[in-house]
Amino acid sequence: MGRVVLGMAVSVAVATCAVAAVVVGRRVRSRRKWKKIVGVFRELEEACDTSVARLKQVVDAMAVEMHAGLASEGGSKLKMLLTFVDNLPNGREGGTFYALDLGGTNFRVLRVRLGGRRSSILEHDVERQPIPQHLMSSTSQDLFDFIASSLKEFIEREEDSSDHPLEKRRELGFTFSFPVKQTSMTKGVLIKWTKGFSIEDMVGKDVSDSLEEALMRKGLNMRVTALVNDTVGTLALGHYHDGDTVAAMIIGTGTNACYLERTDAIIKCQGLLTTSGGMVVNMEWGNFWSSHLPRTSYDIDLDADSPNPNDQGFEKMISGMYLGDIVRRVILKMFLESDIFGPVSSRLMTPFILRTPLMAAMHEDDSPDLTEVARILKDIIEIPDVPLKVRKLVVKVCNVVTRRAARLAAAGIVGILKKIGRDGSGGITGGRRSDMKMKRTVVAIEGGLYTSYLVFKEYLHEALTEILGEDIAKHVILKVTEDGSGIGAALLAASNSSNNVDNIQLL
Numbered sequence: 001m002g003r004v005v006l007g008m009a010v011s012v013a014v015a016t017c018a019v020a021a022v023v024v025g026r027r028v029r030s031r032r033k034w035k036k037i038v039g040v041f042r043e044l045e046e047a048c049d050t051s052v053a054r055l056k057q058v059v060d061a062m063a064v065e066m067h068a069g070l071a072s073e074g075g076s077k078l079k080m081l082l083t084f085v086d087n088l089p090n091g092r093e094g095g096t097f098y099a100l101d102l103g104g105t106n107f108r109v110l111r112v113r114l115g116g117r118r119s120s121i122l123e124h125d126v127e128r129q130p131i132p133q134h135l136m137s138s139t140s141q142d143l144f145d146f147i148a149s150s151l152k153e154f155i156e157r158e159e160d161s162s163d164h165p166l167e168k169r170r171e172l173g174f175t176f177s178f179p180v181k182q183t184s185m186t187k188g189v190l191i192k193w194t195k196g197f198s199i200e201d202m203v204g205k206d207v208s209d210s211l212e213e214a215l216m217r218k219g220l221n222m223r224v225t226a227l228v229n230d231t232v233g234t235l236a237l238g239h240y241h242d243g244d245t246v247a248a249m250i251i252g253t254g255t256n257a258c259y260l261e262r263t264d265a266i267i268k269c270q271g272l273l274t275t276s277g278g279m280v281v282n283m284e285w286g287n288f289w290s291s292h293l294p295r296t297s298y299d300i301d302l303d304a305d306s307p308n309p310n311d312q313g314f315e316k317m318i319s320g321m322y323l324g325d326i327v328r329r330v331i332l333k334m335f336l337e338s339d340i341f342g343p344v345s346s347r348l349m350t351p352f353i354l355r356t357p358l359m360a361a362m363h364e365d366d367s368p369d370l371t372e373v374a375r376i377l378k379d380i381i382e383i384p385d386v387p388l389k390v391r392k393l394v395v396k397v398c399n400v401v402t403r404r405a406a407r408l409a410a411a412g413i414v415g416i417l418k419k420i421g422r423d424g425s426g427g428i429t430g431g432r433r434s435d436m437k438m439k440r441t442v443v444a445i446e447g448g449l450y451t452s453y454l455v456f457k458e459y460l461h462e463a464l465t466e467i468l469g470e471d472i473a474k475h476v477i478l479k480v481t482e483d484g485s486g487i488g489a490a491l492l493a494a495s496n497s498s499n500n501v502d503n504i505q506l507l
């Protein structure tokens with residue numbers, strides 16, 4: 001009997017040791033996997049460093065590249081495009097104008113009624129709709145027929161409500177949020193597509209002609225009296241309401257900026273004369289590049305997978321089309337490195353499946369158990385049951401990617417201010433602290449990333465103050481203009497159409 005009991009005791013002991021070994025082994029493996037995931041995060045954090053010192057290098061690089069882009073064609077990755085907008089709306093514009101606003105995600109049709117007195121936009125109706133994805137890679141005719149049809153329907157609804165006497169010849173402002181080499185205020189050819197567009201037959205074609213041909217096909221007798229980039233429309237509206245507005249930045253699906261430049265600084269266009277002595281320059285800053293930019297392996301891979309590789313390097317680090325995908329790539333690496341969650345889902349391998357608004361929702365999840373993070377990981381990238389401590393790490397990844405983006409955008413803005421001597425220093429040539437009284441400086445801002453992602457906005461403002469210092473930063477005001485790019489285009493159509501003689505001086 002004793003032997004049996006002993007045998008059982010030994011068996012139990014052996015089994016217990018075996019179980020313990022398995023448990024300990026699992027714990028060791030789990031701890032090792034956790035360490036790997038944390039290692040991926042730490043590496044990301046380090047690679048995304050945006051210290052004030054580094055941001056100031058980016059500021060200087062932006063200002064230098066602006067100079068280079070103005071000095072000669074192709075002198076910089078910054079195209080520094082002429083807009084032929086040399087007089088901004090002065091508030092005396094009157095009448096009803098239409099505008100079309102083609103962005104990277106959304107398309108807007110607007111009707112704006114102007115009262116002819118300063119800052120009196122009597123009314124504006126806007127219809128906004130997402131651009132059908134398939135059109136982004138279809139033909140130019142398909143795209144412009146879609147735009148013309150939308151405008152025709154919008155106008156026909158207006159006729160039904162017929163409280164607006166129909167203009168005999170309707171004039172149109174066209175906001176086109178892509179790089180265009182303009183030959184006048186109303187004409188310009190597409191240089192290249194950016195963001196998610198890739199309609200090959202459109203490159204090199206005149207954008208206004210393409211639109212007017214589509215309008216004719218729809219029986220609409222309308223003329224484009226202003227072809228503008230969305231940053232220029234935003235600047236026009238910003239300046240219409242606040243004369244201290246010197247620049248505009250868009251941070252939506254893509255990103256870009258424009259500003260008021262002196263014609264004598266636009267060296268590549270010798271002899272450029274304007275009534276105001278200045279002209280708005282569309283920087284196309286999404287294409288900015290500098291070795292000081294904190295680029296990671298995720299940025300390199302994203303660029304390789306994008307429709308426009310080796311292009312728009314700055315945009316791909318800071319704008320709405322891309323932030324969510326950077327985070328997805330980091331999560332993917334964590335899973336591959338640790339296989340802690342079993343087989344990787346095919347969705348986690350799919351570019352752009354994690355849209356930035358969803359990434360923002362994870363980042364801003366303030367529930368104690370991060371239930372929104374769990375839901376998005378499960379529903380969007382098909383990874384169920386992610387442990388809470390990993391969900392917390394995912395939120396930290398969102399934070400690092402968003403903080404880098406916002407701080408780089410702030411550095412870009414200060415780069416513009418430095419170029420025009422509004423950053424409190426002596427400008428690019430002076431290089432010494434100027435004792436001049438810092439002028440009130442307004443930058444108009446638009447775009448879903450800034451207006452809908454509070455954390456991004458807060459990080460951007462924080463970085464502006466860190467770079468400029470409190471004393472200077474308090475003179476720099478960022479103002480959001482709702483539907484600015486579209487209304488601004490209508491304003492510019494009005495100012496160009498009425499040929500106002502007494503336009504406001506630019507500088």
Ligand SMILES: Nc1ncnc2c1ncn2[C@@H]1O[C@H](COP(=O)(O)OP(=O)(O)O)[C@@H](O)[C@H]1O
Nearest residue numbers: 103104105106252253320360447448449452453
């Ligand atoms: N809540 C949000 N959080 C973060 N990003 C957002 C949010 N809403 C929109 N966005 C970003 O803004 C972009 C849309 O910007 P918007 O300026 O409205 O349109 P468009 O780029 O077509 O001009 C989206 O592509 C998305 O990346």
Ligand SMILES: O=P(O)(O)OC[C@H]1O[C@@H](O)[C@H](O)[C@@H](O)[C@@H]1O
Nearest residue numbers: 103104177178194252253254256
């Ligand atoms: O308004 P969106 O779609 O975010 O566009 C912002 C910028 O996106 C860039 O990709 C374009 O080259 C710019 O011209 C544009 O201004």
